[in-house]
Each structure stands twice: as C-alpha cells, then as structure tokens.
Amino acid sequence: MHPVSSTTSDNSDSADPTPHRAAIRAEDVSVTYASGTEAVKGVSLTVPEGEFFGFLGPNGAGKTTTIKAFVTLLDPTGGSVTVNGFDVRRDRRALRSSIGYMAQETSVDLELTARENVRFACEAYGVPRSERAARIDELLELVDLADVADEQAKTYSGGMKKRLDVATALVHRPPLVFLDEPTTGLDPTARNRLWDYFRRINEEGTTVFLTTQYLEEADQLCDRIAVIDDGRIVALGTPEELKARVGGDVLDVDLVDPSDATLARAEGVVHDSGLLDGEGSVSRTESGLSVTAQRARRVGTDLLVALRDAGIVVEGFNVRSPTLDDVFLAITGAPARSDDEDEDRETPDDVAASEVAR
Numbered sequence: 286m287h288p289v290s291s292t293t294s295d296n297s298d299s300a301d302p303t304p305h306r307a308a309i310r311a312e313d314v315s316v317t318y319a320s321g322t323e324a325v326k327g328v329s330l331t332v333p334e335g336e337f338f339g340f341l342g343p344n345g346a347g348k349t350t351t352i353k354a355f356v357t358l359l360d361p362t363g364g365s366v367t368v369n370g371f372d373v374r375r376d377r378r379a380l381r382s383s384i385g386y387m388a389q390e391t392s393v394d395l396e397l398t399a400r401e402n403v404r405f406a407c408e409a410y411g412v413p414r415s416e417r418a419a420r421i422d423e424l425l426e427l428v429d430l431a432d433v434a435d436e437q438a439k440t441y442s443g444g445m446k447k448r449l450d451v452a453t454a455l456v457h458r459p460p461l462v463f464l465d466e467p468t469t470g471l472d473p474t475a476r477n478r479l480w481d482y483f484r485r486i487n488e489e490g491t492t493v494f495l496t497t498q499y500l501e502e503a504d505q506l507c508d509r510i511a512v513i514d515d516g517r518i519v520a521l522g523t524p525e526e527l528k529a530r531v532g533g534d535v536l537d538v539d540l541v542d543p544s545d546a547t548l549a550r551a552e553g554v555v556h557d558s559g560l561l562d563g564e565g566s567v568s569r570t571e572s573g574l575s576v577t578a579q580r581a582r583r584v585g586t587d588l589l590v591a592l593r594d595a596g597i598v599v600e601g602f603n604v605r606s607p608t609l610d611d612v613f614l615a616i617t618g619a620p621a622r623s624d625d626e627d628e629d630r631e632t633p634d635d636v637a638a639s640e641v642a643r
C-alpha cells in the first residue's frame with residue numbers, strides 16, 4: 286500500500302498472517318542541540334507495522350526530540366533512521382507524506398472551522414479533490430466533531446482541538462502516525478475519548494508511535510513500551526514484561542505515623558524479619574512502605590504482625606500486582622509524574638467549549 290524498501294521486509298513470513306515489516310527502524314540515534322544539550326543518546330528501536338508503540342518518559346527525557354528526528358523536523362547528530370522504508374536524511378519528502386504527525390502543540394487554525402481545518406489539511410497533503418468532501422465528513426465523524434464542524438475552532442475546548450488535530454493528521458490515510466503527548470493536560474473524560482480513537486485507528490491497521498508521560502496511557506494502549514530516561518532507553522518490552530521485571534507482587538503498608546523515624550524503624554523490621562528470604566525491595570511512599578517481593582502475598586500477614594509487635598501502628602494495607610509506576614520506580618529510581626501534577630487541566634470537554642469561549 287505504501288512504499289517499503291527491501292531492507293524493511295526482513296521477516297515477512299507467509300505462514301504468519303501478521304505483517305511484521307518495520308514501520309520504524311532506528312539505530313543508535315543521537316541528537317545534540319547547538320546549546321550542547323545531549324537530548325538523545327544512542328536510541329535504537331524497531332517498530333513493526335501494525336504495532337501500537339509507546340515511548341514513555343518524564344519531562345525532558347528526550348521524547349519530543351526523538352519524535353522530531355523520526356519525522357524529519359530535526360537532523361539526528363548520529364545514527365540512522367528509516368520510517369516506512371524512507372531514510373530521514375535522504376528521503377524527507379516521501380517520508381513526510383507517508384506519515385501522520387500530531388505535535389504537542391495544536392496545529393489547528395483557530396479562526397477556521399473544523400471542516401475548514403480538515404479541508405486545508407487535505408489540500409496540503411494532496412488528497413484528490415474528488416475524495417475530499419467524503420474524507421472530511423468521515424474524519425469529523427470519527428473524532429465526534431460532526432455536530433460542531435462549522436463552528437470556529439476557537440470556540441472548542443482543549444479536548445476538541447486535540448481531536449481536530451487527530452483528524453488533520455489522518456487526512457491522507459497514513460499507515461503510520463506519530464502522536465506526541467496527545468493527551469497531556471486533558472481531563473480523564475477527554476483523554477478516554479482520544480484513547481478510543483487511537484485504539485480504533487490502530488485496530489484498522491495504522492501503526493501508532495505515541496509519546497507519553499502517563500503510565501496508565503502506555504499501559505492501556507501500547508503493545509510494547511520503551512522507557513526513556515535522560516536520552517537513553519532504559520527498558521523495552523510489553524507492559525507485562527516490564528511489570529515482571531519488578532520481581533513479584535507489591536505490599537503497600539500505610540502507617541499512622543509515616544515520619545522519617547518511624548519509616549526507618551519499619552524498614553528495619555521488614556529487613557530483620559527474614560520473611561523475604563533475602564530477596565525483594567522496600568521503598569518509602571508518602572504514607573508508609575511498599576514491599577516488593579515474590580513472597581509478598583504469602584508473607585504479607587506475617588510482616589504486618591512483625592510491625593505490630595514492634596509497636597508500629599498500621600493504618601491500612603494492600604497486596605497487588607505491580608503497575609508501570611512500580612516499573613518506573615524500579616528502573617529509574619524516581620517516581621514517574623503523577624496525574625496530580627497536571628497544572629493546566631482542562632475542564633471536561635463535554636462541557637461545550639463554545640460556551641466557554643462565547
């Protein structure tokens with residue numbers, strides 16, 4: 286359907302109905318800005334066609350810089366990248382027309398209506414004139430903007446503008462879309478709606494490369510996730526593989542007094558109990574401790590008894606499977622951004638944006 290060079294058809298297998306050609310192949314990519322900042326330090330990854338791939342990392346980790354290098358918005362300082370078989374340095378024009386790109390900042394023209402924005406994108410991407418009207422209606426329907434299609438985009442909420450951004454990135458039916466933190470700053474309702482569209486386009490065959498700071502987003506949507514920290518990929522795998530790396534279940538213990546002194550004592554009790562058989566790890570949380578160990582489920586009650594016997598009052602506890610938050614903590618040594626950190630939250634986009642702006 287789209288041009289793919291011979292180098293990308295390395296593992297097509299007639300016995301396997303799933304296409305496995307590489308949509309993205311990056312080898313040892315580095316980007317150093319003129320300021321001297323080494324934003325990307327030797328990133329290698331391959332994204333097969335059809336995959337929903339997540340690029341997860343905290344603020345400043347190098348996600349946007351990497352995506353810009355993949356979509357030819359900046360030149361990598363080192364390494365090589367092919368996208369849909371096109372080289373980022375040699376085949377820029379062909380590469381660009383073979384992808385969709387949703388930047389972090391909205392590219393919507395606020396003075397135009399949604400329909401006009403999508404029409405403009407159709408013109409820019411050379412969608413044949415005879416197909417435009419139907420394509421515009423189809424996309425506005427897909428992103429639930431058909432009802433407000435003829436209102437100016439400046440009357441839309443942040444969530445609606447993002448949905449319009451998605452529509453404009455898809456006008457030329459690209460086999461691969463890059464989404465750069467598409468839901469940052471949106472409320473959960475707006476975020477969930479976007480997730481539905483992303484899932485739908487991926488189910489219909491589009492390869493998706495998504496950058497995000499949200500662990501839940503990566504967990505919910507992605508077939509595989511690369512965790513990037515300080516310009517380097519520090520983990521890569523399916524969400525389940527990454528969670529398995531944590532090494533067991535997690536016992537969260539909330540203490541009535543989570544002061545440093547009590548936490549230090551509680552850590553000592555857990556270590557000295559011998560219940561973990563020398564494996565596992567203990568970390569502090571805002572309200573107590575998290576004990577991660579293969580035996581966490583089996584020895585949970587005994588640990589609570591040991592804490593009680595030491596005079597440490599437990600307020601609550603919970604044994605659970607690890608989440609990507611635990612993965613992030615285990616890999617980077619720092620907690621990932623939490624949703625509570627959002628400062629610029631939207632009001633729910635179902636609250637008609639037009640009301641906000643008028």
Ligand SMILES: Nc1ncnc2c1ncn2[C@@H]1O[C@H](COP(=O)(O)OP(=O)(O)OP(=O)(O)O)[C@@H](O)[C@H]1O
Nearest residue numbers: 318320322324342343344345346347348349350351
């Ligand atoms: N144009 C630029 N010139 C110089 N340094 C830059 C430029 N853009 C980004 N950086 C730096 O490169 C590093 C990686 O930034 P980048 O924007 O790629 O990270 P990110 O993971 O996308 O973060 P965010 O979630 O904040 O968008 C940071 O240290 C950032 O300050």
